[in-house]
Amino acid sequence: DAAPPARVAVRAAHLVDVKDGTVRDNPLVIIEGERITEVRYDGQVPAGVNVIDLGSATLLPGLIDCHVHLTGDPTEVKGDYYEAMLKRSSFDSAILSPTYAKRTLDAGFTTVRNLGADDFVDVALRNAIDRGDIPGPRMLVSGPPLGATGGHADGTTGFSPWITFHDIDGVADGVDAIRHRVRENVKHGADVIKFMASAGVLSMEASVGAPQYSQEEMNAVVDEAHRWGKKVAAHAHGAEAIKMAIRAGVDSVEHSSMIDEEGLKLAKQHGTYLDFDVYNDDYILAEYAKKGFPASTVEKEKLVGRLQRENFQRAVKAGEKMAFGTDAGVYPHGWNAKQFAVMTKWGMTPMQAVQAATVNAADLLGMTGKVGQVAPGYYADLVAVSGDPMKDVAQLEHVGFVMKGGAVEKNEIKR
Ligand code: ARG
Structure with a gap:
């Protein structure tokens, strides 16, 4: 025996x-x-x-972060952002991501949800950790995030039309292409589907919050993902995009920056989790201009940063379902817990903030009973x-x- x-x-x-x-x-x-x-x-x-x-x-x-990007870190940008972008491939991500995984684990985050990585580097990282080959947190991964041409998931927006990247990204337009992209992601190992419901800060579109998929397209993402048993996380800053994503039936809204009263009501009705990455603003405003990010990006951050914290506070008061998601990777890995202090400054008790990063996060991830x-x-x-x-x-x-x-x-x- x-x-x-x-x-x-x-x-x-x-x-x-x-x-x-x-x-x-x-x-x-x-x-x-x-x-x-x-x-x-x-x-x-x-x-x-x-x-x-x-x-x-x-x-x-063990703490849970529902929104990280372990395949990159802002400390990689030593000089200019554009130079770093143009010289970097997914091999760089693959070489560096174990270091970020270890930093995250050492910071007390034993489970993370990785919401967006090109070329399925996140799948390889998760598998290496699961096999016990390298240390790191338990990971749920999305693979390449879906998004519209010219939108937040499209890496060459703002570049010359002659420039194309040869990575596997998640750009997909129209219901058929979207269903195909969801199936590809599931096929190659995604645990969860991420899509860009709205524009974003750290991308070159003019808007920060405008919807980037039609209602029909968002519905298709969720319908297809759920059919394969995968939950859906929607990146959304703008009030309209947030409501469209909730109506489509997403499991969580990421950022949630400009959510309005109707959006808060809808989230409650649908039982949708709201994740607010409320620490991010401090780091972006302090560091991103120095790294050569375009002024328009920093200006976009100024439109959402403070508002996001105010709306976080409204969501806490309204008793919304909230989980802890930082978007670490926009700021350095291992600093995930800095967000707790911002959450308590803007209306949560320490217990609520800890619950967001444990019992609530596990519920969002479908991991109650495990973590x-x-x-x-x-x-x-x-x-x-x-x-x-x-x-x-x-x-x-x-x-x-x-x-x-x-x-x-x-x-x-x-x-
Ligand atoms: N990845 C997000 C974006 O580019 C970061 C937003 C950070 N800003 C904030 N206030 N949370 O849109």
């Missing part, structure tokens, strides 16, 4: 119970192999269990911080302990 899987336990002073919205004292999390088998609070350690004692630290479920809680049957994905994240949510920027699937990835907690 095979030996039973080794049992280990993690002990700390406190555990953030994200399901109940409470903090419990003196937790002992018992783990067999990859999974949690028991969480007890009576101080008793079962015989034959090795205890990892984190002293006065606070334990939380997002510290409970029996869940993967042993745990993080710990020395300070009290319910008093000061910025403590989450200093995660000292990371366990993924029962394996300790990092332990720098001082006892």
